Amino acid sequence: MSGSRTPDQLEALATGASRRLADATAEQALRWAVEEFGDDLIVASNMQDAVLIDVATRVKPDVDVLFLQTGYHFAETLGTRDAVAAAYPDIRVVEAHPEQTVAEQDAEYGPKLHDRDPNRCCHLRKVLPLRATLADYSCWVTGVRRADAPTRADTPIVTWDERNGLVKVNPLAAWTDEEFDDYIERHGILRNPLVAEGYLSIGCAPCTAKVAPGADPRSGRWAGSAKTECGLHA
Numbered sequence: 154m155s156g157s158r159t160p161d162q163l164e165a166l167a168t169g170a171s172r173r174l175a176d177a178t179a180e181q182a183l184r185w186a187v188e189e190f191g192d193d194l195i196v197a198s199n200m201q202d203a204v205l206i207d208v209a210t211r212v213k214p215d216v217d218v219l220f221l222q223t224g225y226h227f228a229e230t231l232g233t234r235d236a237v238a239a240a241y242p243d244i245r246v247v248e249a250h251p252e253q254t255v256a257e258q259d260a261e262y263g264p265k266l267h268d269r270d271p272n273r274c275c276h277l278r279k280v281l282p283l284r285a286t287l288a289d290y291s292c293w294v295t296g297v298r299r300a301d302a303p304t305r306a307d308t309p310i311v312t313w314d315e316r317n318g319l320v321k322v323n324p325l326a327a328w329t330d331e332e333f334d335d336y337i338e339r340h341g342i343l344r345n346p347l348v349a350e351g352y353l354s355i356g357c358a359p360c361t362a363k364v365a366p367g368a369d370p371r372s373g374r375w376a377g378s379a380k381t382e383c384g385l386h387a
């Protein structure tokens with residue numbers, strides 16, 4: 154952790170802010186985070202769109218942006234990452250890499266671990282790299298929204314992330330799908346081209362499918378299994 158505050162101090166800060174900012178707008182939540190943490194925060198993005206990045210850069214143009222480089226991304230996702238970096242030249246994209254390449258993981262665990270044990274694959278390629286990267290910060294900002302899925306319906310604006318040991322801010326938590334789409338249209342926000350093709354919740358290519366019309370957007374993740382979260386937020 155790069156800040157001078159202890160975990161207990163950060164937890165107390167998050168607890169107080171959770172109450173005070175329970176009804177905060179996205180801008181208010183981000184301004185609080187930037188005022189409290191400055192460069193000691195990072196914004197996470199899966200590069201499905203640049204909404205959170207756009208909102209964050211209106212408060213802090215040179216914000217750090219975390220991208221989990223799992224080795225399994227769609228080419229379109231990597232292209233969106235590069236387009237975002239060009240559109241917001243002051244940001245710093247911080248790539249979190251797993252300890253093993255895909256080939257090294259295949260050699261140890263066998264090919265297509267994502268098919269046989271998706272929870273372990275997510276843990277190795279997402280959860281552990283995230284934890285290692287967040288160890289350099291005191292706060293992370295995510296685009297999690299309550300409308301995303303039933304498992305996220307109680308997402309607070311500010312919370313204490315006990316698993317990773319830092320403050321977590323979810324400035325878009327209260328945004329509806331309509332508000333989210335309206336923001337994209339009004340501001341001309343970059344969006345992963347796969348969204349227009351029916352991929353409404355984009356993760357790693359082997360575990361992401363198109364969503365049937367009218368279905369839960371996250372039904373395209375780990376389709377055919379009981380898995381609904383990669384472990385980053387649950």
